[in-house]
Amino acid sequence: MEANIYLLTELMENSDESNPDIKVNESDPTCIFFTSGTTGLPKGAPLSNKTYILAAKSICAIPLVNKKSRNYTCLPLFHANAQLYSVTGMRCLGASLVLSDHFSPRNFFNKISKYKATYFNSIGGMMQILDVTFGEEDVPEHTAKFVAVGGTPKELWERFEKKFKVDIFEAYSMSEVPVLFGNFHPEKSKRKVGSFGKPIFADLGRETKIVDDHNQEVKAGVGELIQKGQDFMMKEYLNAPKATSEVFDADGWIHSGDIVRKDEEGYHYFVDRKKFIIRVAGENVSAFEVEDVVNSHPAIEQSAAIPVPDPIRGEEIKIFIKLKEGINDVNMEEIIEHCAQRLAYFKVPRYIEIVSKFPKTSTERIQKMTLKNEERARECHGWDRNKEIPDWRNKYYNIK
Structure with a gap:
C-alpha cells in the first residue's frame, strides 16, 4: 500500500486559525507504549489521557521536584521514562527540561553542569556504567542533587550516593501501569535502601496487592504484584486479545509478572521477573x-x-x-x-x-x-x- 506523505511546511502554509473544536475526553487513548520485549515480543499498551497525566504527575511526588527543578534525561523519547517522567512531568509543573540525544558516560556530569540540571533520570544499567566509569577521585563537579531511577541493585545504592554525592529516589512502573510506585519519603532516614516504595495516588482508587501462586493475598512476604484501577492502567493490549486475557484475571486485576517482597510497613522490594526465577x-x-x-x-x-x-x-x-x-x-x-x-x-x-x-x-x-x-x-x-x-x-x- 502506498503511503501519503505530507510535508509539515506545506501543511503550515495551507493552514488557517480556525478551531476544529475537537472534544477530548479523559478516557480517550492518547498514546501506545510498547513493552520492552525482554521476555518475548513487544506488545502495545494504549493509555488514556487521564492515565498518561497521572503517570507524569506521579514523578512530582519526589519532595525535591518543584517548579525550580531542571531535569536532565538522555533516555529515548519513545520510552515512558523520558516521555512521561521527564518531558510531561516538567510540563505539568512548568519546570525546565534538558533533553540529550544520547548517553555518554564520560561527558554525563559535564553536560549536567553545563545546563545546570538539578537532577537526572536514569535506568539501572546507566547507574552501573557510571559507577564503573568513574573512580572515587574522578567524579567531576556537577549540579545534580538527586537521581530518579528504577532498578538500582542494593549493592550499588549507597556506593553510588556517596561517590556521586546525590540522593537516590527509587521508583517502579510498567508500560501497562505507568503510574509510579516511589521510595520518595522526604526524610532520607525513612527511605529504605533496596525498596521501590509504595504506590503513588493510592488515595484515588488505585489498588495493589501481592498474591501467592494460588492468587491469595500475601499481606507481608513474597509474591506476584497485581494492580487494579481503570485510571491507572491500560484496558487491553493493542490487537492482542490472547495476551490481554493472559495478563488480566477474571476480577480485572492486571498481573505484573514481577515477584515482589512487601514488608510490614508496606514498602515493596523487587525480587525478579517471574519468568527469570531459577528453580535449583x-x-x-x-x-x-x-x-x-x-x-x-x-x-x-x-x-x-x-x-x-x-x-x-x-x-x-x-x-x-x-x-x-x-x-x-x-x-x-x-x-x-x-x-x-x-x-x-x-x-x-x-x-x-x-x-x-x-x-x-x-x-x-x-x-x-x-x-x-x-x-x-x-x-x-x-x-x-x-x-x-x-x-x-x-x-x-x-x-x-
Missing part, C-alpha cells in the same frame, strides 16, 4: 540477586544470570559476565568464592562464561530470553564449577 533443586533463586552479587566483583562491569536445564536438579545457574574496560581475564574460582561469601550455597552459579557484549533492547536492558533460548541448544555451558572445584561446597560452606 526445588529452591527459588532470583537471577536479579545473583547478578547483584556478581556485579559487585571488582573486575566485572555487568552480568546476566539464566537457568540451564539439569536432569537431576531441574535447573542450574549460569552467569554471563562482561569484564570492565582494561581487564582481559579473571580467575573463575575467585568469582565463585566472591559469590560464596555473599550467597546461600544453592544460589552460587555453576557455569560462567565471559562475553564481550550482551544482546540488548533499545533501552539497554539485557534480552535474557535470547540468552536462555541460545543456551538450550548448547551441550557445553561454559566453565563448570563442579568440574573445576569438585569440593567447593566443603571448601566454602563446610558441607560434604
Whole structure:
C-alpha cells in the first residue's frame, strides 16, 4: 500500500486559525507504549489521557521536584521514562527540561553542569556504567542533587550516593501501569535502601496487592504484584486479545509478572521477573540477586544470570559476565568464592562464561530470553564449577 506523505511546511502554509473544536475526553487513548520485549515480543499498551497525566504527575511526588527543578534525561523519547517522567512531568509543573540525544558516560556530569540540571533520570544499567566509569577521585563537579531511577541493585545504592554525592529516589512502573510506585519519603532516614516504595495516588482508587501462586493475598512476604484501577492502567493490549486475557484475571486485576517482597510497613522490594526465577533443586533463586552479587566483583562491569536445564536438579545457574574496560581475564574460582561469601550455597552459579557484549533492547536492558533460548541448544555451558572445584561446597560452606 502506498503511503501519503505530507510535508509539515506545506501543511503550515495551507493552514488557517480556525478551531476544529475537537472534544477530548479523559478516557480517550492518547498514546501506545510498547513493552520492552525482554521476555518475548513487544506488545502495545494504549493509555488514556487521564492515565498518561497521572503517570507524569506521579514523578512530582519526589519532595525535591518543584517548579525550580531542571531535569536532565538522555533516555529515548519513545520510552515512558523520558516521555512521561521527564518531558510531561516538567510540563505539568512548568519546570525546565534538558533533553540529550544520547548517553555518554564520560561527558554525563559535564553536560549536567553545563545546563545546570538539578537532577537526572536514569535506568539501572546507566547507574552501573557510571559507577564503573568513574573512580572515587574522578567524579567531576556537577549540579545534580538527586537521581530518579528504577532498578538500582542494593549493592550499588549507597556506593553510588556517596561517590556521586546525590540522593537516590527509587521508583517502579510498567508500560501497562505507568503510574509510579516511589521510595520518595522526604526524610532520607525513612527511605529504605533496596525498596521501590509504595504506590503513588493510592488515595484515588488505585489498588495493589501481592498474591501467592494460588492468587491469595500475601499481606507481608513474597509474591506476584497485581494492580487494579481503570485510571491507572491500560484496558487491553493493542490487537492482542490472547495476551490481554493472559495478563488480566477474571476480577480485572492486571498481573505484573514481577515477584515482589512487601514488608510490614508496606514498602515493596523487587525480587525478579517471574519468568527469570531459577528453580535449583526445588529452591527459588532470583537471577536479579545473583547478578547483584556478581556485579559487585571488582573486575566485572555487568552480568546476566539464566537457568540451564539439569536432569537431576531441574535447573542450574549460569552467569554471563562482561569484564570492565582494561581487564582481559579473571580467575573463575575467585568469582565463585566472591559469590560464596555473599550467597546461600544453592544460589552460587555453576557455569560462567565471559562475553564481550550482551544482546540488548533499545533501552539497554539485557534480552535474557535470547540468552536462555541460545543456551538450550548448547551441550557445553561454559566453565563448570563442579568440574573445576569438585569440593567447593566443603571448601566454602563446610558441607560434604
